Amino acid sequence: MxxxxxxxxxxxxxxxxxxxxxxxxxxxxxxxxxxxANPAMLFVQAGEALWKQKAGASDKACADCHAAGSMKGVAARYPAFTPGSDRPVDLDGRINLCRTTQQKAPAFGPESQELLQLSAYLALQSRGLxxxxxxxxxxxxxxxxxxxxxxxxxxxxxxxxxxxxxxxxxxxxxxxxxxxxxxxxxxxxxxxxxxxxxxxxxxxxxxxxxxxxxxxxxxxxxxxxxxxxxxxxxxxxxxxxxxxx
CATH class of the missing domain: 1.10.760.10 (Cytochrome c-like domain)
Incomplete structure (x- = not known):
């Protein structure tokens, strides 16, 4: 390149x-x-709770679809194209796609606490990779x-x-x-x-x-x-x- x-x-x-x-x-x-001592870990803890929390019309949690440990390395691979998409998304965009299409819930707002918490939780799964x-x-x-x-x-x-x-x-x-x-x-x-x-x-x-x-x-x-x-x-x-x- x-x-x-x-x-x-x-x-x-x-x-x-x-x-x-x-x-x-x-x-x-x-x-x-x-x-x-890392203050970001407070967001990780909240993100883990959100990961397990059911939401939306489908009454699903992220954990209902994704097995423990399945997110290892995911944050290290974004931005990426997702199935059926004509443009790439970053990790936050992927979280919101799952939220709107799978959970049938409103997307999180940009820089919202919930979006940051989930992205921090997912990012931690790729620490050291x-x-x-x-x-x-x-x-x-x-x-x-x-x-x-x-x-x-x-x-x-x-x-x-x-x-x-x-x-x-x-x-x-x-x-x-x-x-x-x-x-x-x-x-x-x-x-x-x-x-x-x-x-x-x-x-x-x-x-x-x-x-x-x-x-x-x-x-x-x-x-x-x-x-x-x-x-x-x-x-x-x-x-x-x-x-x-």
């Missing part, structure tokens, strides 16, 4: 990839490593779109994501280390937010920081960006749900 080669060249090779976890101080790493994007040719143009979005300048500051996360990764900005933008830990508990948040929320924050107009939460551009970011992080270890500054 051309975009993987260009990223490897910018960073000095795939072996030089670093996760946000590696760029944190020891105190925050310790917080993330200790499940009794390598990111494994699908080998699906239909995702090639989606990833290419994501790469263009990542490298394209936007906003009043005329910046691109790559300006920070490729060209200046490892440097300090506002007292924090600029990461390489590998989505290994989402959803994450950010100390800045004092709550859990999705990758979409982080991308929107960056766009607002560039003084650009953020996409709506349901915009396909976010899925394209995530597809690109997950592809270039292929093989890196999932550490979700993570803690970040």
């Amino acid at each position: 051309v975009f993987l080669a260009s990223f490897a060249a910018a960073q000095g090779g795939a072996e030089d990839r670093r996760s946000g976890y590696q760029d944190m101080g020891a105190a925050l790493q310790k917080m993330q490593d200790d499940d009794t 390598p990111i494994a994007p699908p080998d699906d040719a239909r995702l090639t143009p989606v990833r290419a779109e994501g790469e263009q979005l990542f490298k394209g300048r936007q906003g009043q500051l005329n910046l691109s994501c790559a300006d920070c996360h490729d060209d200046n990764a490892g440097k300090s900005l506002g007292g924090a280390t600029i990461p390489q933008a590998h989505p290994t830990g989402y959803p994450i508990y950010r100390l800045e937010w004092q709550t859990l948040g999705s990758l979409k929320r982080r991308l929107r924050n960056c766009m607002i920081g560039m003084r650009a107009e953020p996409f709506a939460y349901d915009a396909p551009e976010y899925v394209a960006l995530e597809a690109y970011l997950m592809q270039r992080a292929k093989g890196m270890t999932m550490d979700a749900p993570a803690v970040r500054p």
Whole structure:
């Protein structure tokens, strides 16, 4: 893939990839490593309860269809196409598809507590596993779109994501280390937010920081960006749900 080669060249090779976890101080790493101290685990516990809770007109729970342990590795493979869909969805989108088609219940709202809780519970099932994007040719143009979005300048500051996360990764900005933008830990508990948040929320924050107009939460551009970011992080270890500054 051309975009993987260009990223490897910018960073000095795939072996030089670093996760946000590696760029944190020891105190925050310790917080993330200790499940009794990691605040994201509160969302995981609530997500497990939702997983077992019946909902909708079908009166089904997620656990009624999915056996224990069957979600291992799932979060590491999204975004992906789902049967009968002409566009890929991220993990949150897949959760809502199951909710509306299988449980016959209303979809969860973007960044809602319930959606974050379920995504955190599912992400935990892939902790320690390598990111494994699908080998699906239909995702090639989606990833290419994501790469263009990542490298394209936007906003009043005329910046691109790559300006920070490729060209200046490892440097300090506002007292924090600029990461390489590998989505290994989402959803994450950010100390800045004092709550859990999705990758979409982080991308929107960056766009607002560039003084650009953020996409709506349901915009396909976010899925394209995530597809690109997950592809270039292929093989890196999932550490979700993570803690970040």
